[in-house]
Amino acid sequence: MTSLDHAAAHSQARKGRLLATPAGLYIVLFFIVPLLIILAYSFATRTATGRTELSGWNLESYDKLFTGLVMRTVWRSFWMAAVTTVMCLIVAYPFAYYLATRAAKVRNVLLVLVMIPFWTNGLIRIFAIRFMLGSDGPISQASESLGFGEFRILFTPTAVVLGMLYSFLTFMILPLYVAIERMDWKLVEAARDLYADGFTAFRKVTLPLTKSGIIAGSILVFVPSFGSYVVPEILGGAKTLLLGSYIARQFGQARNFPFGAALSVVLIVAMLIAVVINQRTEASEL
Amino acid sequence: MKYRFVAGLSAMVIVAAACGGGDSESSGGAAECEVGETDGDLAFYNWTDYMAPELLEQFEEEYGVKVEYTQYDSNEQMLAQVDAGGAIYDLVVPSDYMLDTMIQEELVMPLNFDAIPNAKNIASEWQSPPFDPENKYHVAYQWGTTGIGISIDALEAMGNPEPTWGFIFDPELSSQIPGGVSMLDDSNEAFAAALKYLGYSIDEVMTSGNEEAIREAGELLKQTTPNLVKFDSVTFGDDLVNGEVGAAHGWSGGFALSFLEADAYDRDVYVIPKEGGVRWVDTMAIPANAAHPCTAHTMINFLTDAENGGALTNYIYYASPNEAATPFILPEILEDPGIYPPPEVMAQLEFVPQAGELQLLMQDLFSEAKG
Numbered sequence: 001m002t003s004l005d006h007a008a009a010h011s012q013a014r015k016g017r018l019l020a021t022p023a024g025l026y027i028v029l030f031f032i033v034p035l036l037i038i039l040a041y042s043f044a045t046r047t048a049t050g051r052t053e054l055s056g057w058n059l060e061s062y063d064k065l066f067t068g069l070v071m072r073t074v075w076r077s078f079w080m081a082a083v084t085t086v087m088c089l090i091v092a093y094p095f096a097y098y099l100a101t102r103a104a105k106v107r108n109v110l111l112v113l114v115m116i117p118f119w120t121n122g123l124i125r126i127f128a129i130r131f132m133l134g135s136d137g138p139i140s141q142a143s144e145s146l147g148f149g150e151f152r153i154l155f156t157p158t159a160v161v162l163g164m165l166y167s168f169l170t171f172m173i174l175p176l177y178v179a180i181e182r183m184d185w186k187l188v189e190a191a192r193d194l195y196a197d198g199f200t201a202f203r204k205v206t207l208p209l210t211k212s213g214i215i216a217g218s219i220l221v222f223v224p225s226f227g228s229y230v231v232p233e234i235l236g237g238a239k240t241l242l243l244g245s246y247i248a249r250q251f252g253q254a255r256n257f258p259f260g261a262a263l264s265v266v267l268i269v270a271m272l273i274a275v276v277i278n279q280r281t282e283a284s285e286l
Numbered sequence: 287m288k289y290r291f292v293a294g295l296s297a298m299v300i301v302a303a304a305c306g307g308g309d310s311e312s313s314g315g316a317a318e319c320e321v322g323e324t325d326g327d328l329a330f331y332n333w334t335d336y337m338a339p340e341l342l343e344q345f346e347e348e349y350g351v352k353v354e355y356t357q358y359d360s361n362e363q364m365l366a367q368v369d370a371g372g373a374i375y376d377l378v379v380p381s382d383y384m385l386d387t388m389i390q391e392e393l394v395m396p397l398n399f400d401a402i403p404n405a406k407n408i409a410s411e412w413q414s415p416p417f418d419p420e421n422k423y424h425v426a427y428q429w430g431t432t433g434i435g436i437s438i439d440a441l442e443a444m445g446n447p448e449p450t451w452g453f454i455f456d457p458e459l460s461s462q463i464p465g466g467v468s469m470l471d472d473s474n475e476a477f478a479a480a481l482k483y484l485g486y487s488i489d490e491v492m493t494s495g496n497e498e499a500i501r502e503a504g505e506l507l508k509q510t511t512p513n514l515v516k517f518d519s520v521t522f523g524d525d526l527v528n529g530e531v532g533a534a535h536g537w538s539g540g541f542a543l544s545f546l547e548a549d550a551y552d553r554d555v556y557v558i559p560k561e562g563g564v565r566w567v568d569t570m571a572i573p574a575n576a577a578h579p580c581t582a583h584t585m586i587n588f589l590t591d592a593e594n595g596g597a598l599t600n601y602i603y604y605a606s607p608n609e610a611a612t613p614f615i616l617p618e619i620l621e622d623p624g625i626y627p628p629p630e631v632m633a634q635l636e637f638v639p640q641a642g643e644l645q646l647l648m649q650d651l652f653s654e655a656k657g
Contacts, residue, residue, distance in 0.1 A: 255649060
């Protein structure tokens with residue numbers, strides 16, 4: 001490399017760093033620093049009145065993680081997030097497929113339609129769903145007029161899953177749409193030319209080629225579902241305590257900041273491990 | 287290099303956090319304020335649905351300051367906010383036992399009663415209560431009772447029994463209530479109800495530190511959770527009148543307001559169980575680190591005015607400790623036994639005292655019961 005090339009590369013790198021500075025500062029200030037504060041709090045002491053003292057560092061809060069209550073809450077959160085993810089996938093895949101195979105004009109209109117709900121505050125949309133699922137709501141009324149009697153979904157796990165499905169569906173549709181849209185359709189044609197039926201072609205060609213979209217969408221849906229707070233608070237009942245609400249309660253009613261912080265730390269670490277494992281396996285497959 | 291940076295940063299954070307936690311201002315003397323003096327906009331932190339909006343507007347107009355009004359739905363939530371010092375509030379409304387805690391932790395300042403001449407309007411029975419015996423830190427705001435709101439259909443389904451905490455805790459009764467039962471999301475209230483059902487005196491259990499009784503009540507709550515529809519301290523009244531639940535554990539005024547708004551007096555009723563219930567009083571207090579204590583004193587004086595006190599009760603439907611306000615309160619409120627219970631019922635009601643060492647145990651057992 002000539003010295004001129006070298007200098008050019010150097011200045012390019014410097015420009016890159018300069019451009020990344022605002023984002024970097026933002027991440028340090030509003031992401032890394034808060035995380036470190038959470039980490040520090042998780043080792044702090046809770047006094048006899050519930051105040052948190054940042055001294056006498058200990059592992060007591062981590063000890064409390066392995067109780068039946070925490071395990072049950074984690075398990076419940078896990079399977080509800082898993083059900084939500086699978087349901088999102090089932091609903092989103094055909095739609096994304098349809099979307100990706102339309103003419104550009106139709107596709108743009110449909111994409112706007114997917115985005116429109118985001119123009120309304122999420123909380124208000126969840127309250128609208130609360131009304132829909134209530135014993136006075138349209139679903140219950142329809143069931144009543146058909147002679148099945150009052151039908152309340154509100155305050156059940158089903159209501160929470162439906163609410164999360166609704167809230168996070170877009171996060172599944174968009175990555176799937178991108179993956180399907182940029183797929184090489186000639187490969188599907190080739191499969192059909194080789195006498196694969198529609199289903200086989202889908203299973204052997206389309207599905208593997210859109211796997212990246214499925215995984216990205218699943219992570220985008222699973223992660224917020226697992227720590228979801230607003231939806232279970234509003235649509236859930238006495239039997240749907242989820243991890244997000246449980247953590248929030250430690251910082252409010254229960255006044256146990258160290259324990260809430262320890263729960264958050266473990267949640268973050270678990271998610272990180274899952275994402276890293278996923279990236280590793282993906283990289284090794286390529 | 288990179289690691290050293292992160293380590294340095296985390297040390298910095300820990301130091302910063304330690305400093306932040308350490309300098310909760312110790313309460314000094316009462317603030318030097320004149321009657322009607324303001325020293326800036328007021329950050330007012332109050333319970334949900336607990337204020338007549340026109341009173342705030344009137345205050346803003348009269349004194350030329352803004353009121354930043356925010357709301358909470360449990361004493362503990364308010365305490366966590368005030369204690370963490372993340373947001374500075376000038377005026378808060380803790381309940382009886384919570385004021386006790388805040389005085390002990392030096393989180394509230396002594397009031398300057400020279401700046402609150404209207405404090406004399408408070409009826410003598412609300413002066414010098416056990417949680418603030420010298421009456422130094424608070425002015426009573428509103429009082430009420432905790433009981434059960436229930437649909438008349440549900441009462442009929444059970445054969446119109448005498449009201450009992452068994453509507454919540456006895457599975458044979460609660461299973462007969464169409465729509466199910468909800469309970470306050472509040473550890474003190476939940477334990478008070480459970481203790482009453484088990485036949486304990488709340489005051490005796492708390493002041494004698496009877497841990498066994500608390501554990502027994504915790505076990506009862508745990509067994510009851512599967513039979514409940516939900517825990518809720520905000521929409522309990524609306525959920526009852528909308529038929530989402532058949533019975534709800536809740537506060538007198540919350541039900542009265544929902545019944546009124548939905549015109550549901552012929553469908554739902556508020557009852558105080560035969561085992562006795564809970565009475566409470568919420569208080570106005572100024573956090574020790576308040577930025578505008580004079581405006582806060584002026585607001586306390588404003589709300590304790592006879593006419594304004596009446597307007598407050600007429601809007602939120604809780605009982606007023608303000609004796610001078612009585613002539614301004616609607617007769618339908620004064621005559622409502624759900625809001626102003628008759629003397630024989632009043633005699634059965636108990637305050638929930640500050641539970642000291644038991645407080646944390648109750649919070650932890652309540653968390654566990656709800657899991």
